Amino acid sequence: MAPQPHTVRWGIMATGWIAEMFVKDLLTNPAARHVQDVAHKLVAVASSTSKDSAASFLTKVKAPEGVTTYGSYAELVADPDVDIVYVATPHSHHFQNTMLALEAGKNVLCEKAFTVTAAQAKKLVETARSKKLFLMEAVWTRYFPLAYCTIASPNKKKEAPKTVAAINKYATGADEMTNIILQFPKHKSMGIAMTCLRIPTDTDGHNSSGPAIKIQGPLGEIQVMGPAFKPLQYRVIKKDSAGKVEIVDCPIPQDRERDWGHGMFWEADECARCLRDGKKESSTLPWEESIVIMEIMEEALKQGGVDYPELITTDVYDAKSPLNTGKR
Ligand SMILES: NC(=O)c1ccc[n+]([C@@H]2O[C@H](COP(=O)([O-])OP(=O)(O)OC[C@H]3O[C@@H](n4cnc5c(N)ncnc54)[C@H](OP(=O)(O)O)[C@@H]3O)[C@@H](O)[C@H]2O)c1
Structure with a gap:
């Protein structure tokens, strides 16, 4: 008998455009892209707006029955059934939202741009390292066979x-x-x-x-x-x-049954393999590189004279920040 794939249980933070693309890919059959060793299970979705938004999101992605919906990010990161949180909020929110998940003991795949400042990226990495958690920036194209x-x-x-x-x-x-x-x-x-x-x-x-x-x-x-x-x-x-x-x-394989295949499943597969193998960072996109990317971005913004408000540049974690509680 063929060995069972290592299945990772995902919790989705935010219900916007990229979350929809990613979750549709998570729900595709790995066999459609010739992957047998890992698999993905959608267990929970959180919207900072309301539980109803999370429920509408599940309808949009044609999710199977049994996925938990939350009306806050704090509830999602407290869910014991979640192995890894996908942070799909605007990049202004990534530092606070990823810290929220890491502080709750969750592994994280965080959308790009990883953070707003290099200091924030360093703090996320330090936190993941000290808590022995997996953390990766979601540079999806890095995991394309073409790349x-x-x-x-x-x-x-x-x-x-x-x-x-x-x-x-x-x-x-x-x-x-x-x-x-x-x-x-x-x-x-x-x-x-x-x-x-x-x-x-x-x-x-x-x-x-x-x-x-x-x-x-x-x-x-x-x-x-x-x-x-x-x-x-x-x-x-x-x-x-x-x-x-x-x-x-290098076409992106399509799951004919779900009529979908955007190409984000390869980064999800990488996360699953890292979790299976006990790796805390991906060797294809190590923490050090995400920090260097943020140093370049920060330098470019500085030279271009772009200023962001303190609320989103701070590297002091605050569980009650409006970026975590969803107050707009
Ligand atoms: N990998 C890629 O190719 C790719 C492509 C596009 C975007 N991205 C990245 O993915 C992230 C999200 O982009 P997106 O296009 O999905 O954005 P979006 O459609 O605007 O969705 C962002 C979601 O974040 C949540 N959110 C929480 N606080 C918010 C606030 N104050 N304002 C707006 N949204 C808030 C909302 O979900 P709830 O109401 O459910 O909490 C919202 O639906 C960004 O960092 C972006 O750079 C990556």
């Missing part, structure tokens, strides 16, 4: 870059368009990242404007086709290839 082929190099010591950034702001002061140059002096390499709320990288949705990501080196170029947040194809153009382009498609 394994092209970008991620697990276990390799990465160099923290120097950062130069410029930001255009709305009249409200919110960051609208950001360009960042990253310099890796030891590796003699550089990266340029551009993002904008109003201008898409893939103008017509058919990659007519070229690749969303280019990785260039002396031996050639890898092009990752858009959209950058959910790439499904990459191309390899070797130096002296005489115009030959190797095209590799």
Whole structure:
């Protein structure tokens, strides 16, 4: 008889857009993506708005019977049936919400951006370490098979870059368009990242404007086709290839029965494997890297002159913060 998969019991904090995408993926059959060793069970959902919102969410995702609904995040993290909490609130809330879960003894997968400041990210990591809990930033594309082929190099010591950034702001002061140059002096390499709320990288949705990501080196170029947040194809153009382009498609497997497959299940599988193996952090996205990402973000915001209020930048945990109690 085949060994039983290791099943992880999930509690979902918040009922917005990304929570819906993630939970629909959690509910897909792992066999549809050829995964046999781990499985996922949705046990509870919490909305800071009301228990009714949590119930409507379950209807939207076509959840099976028996999932508990809560009208507060505090109740969710106290649920003994929950192994891991998925924090799907706005990033302004991540520090307080993740601390709420960690303080209650729960493992956490926290949406990106991980936090608002690097100090907050460090505090989350310190708390997870001292409480011997699993903690991971939900950089879902890191776990795409495509990323394994092209970008991620697990276990390799990465160099923290120097950062130069410029930001255009709305009249409200919110960051609208950001360009960042990253310099890796030891590796003699550089990266340029551009993002904008109003201008898409893939103008017509058919990659007519070229690749969303280019990785260039002396031996050639890898092009990752858009959209950058959910790439499904990459191309390899070797130096002296005489115009030959190797095209590799990496489609996201669909669960035909649920008519769904967004690609977030791979990060959930990683969490389940880490919990099964007693790992507290993912080797594909170690804590140190999430902290470096936040240091870069913080530096870019500083150089771009973006200021956030104390309520969301504080690294002092407060279970009764409005970010935890849902007072709007
Ligand atoms: N991985 C990805 O590709 C990806 C994509 C999009 C977004 N994200 C990240 O996921 C997080 C959530 O994004 P989203 O698009 O799901 O946002 P959203 O649709 O606005 O949902 C956020 C949810 O957070 C809860 N919430 C608690 N306090 C809130 C407040 N003061 N204002 C608004 N919402 C509040 C609400 O749920 P309740 O009322 O049920 O508590 C709300 O539905 C963000 O950090 C975002 O950066 C990641």
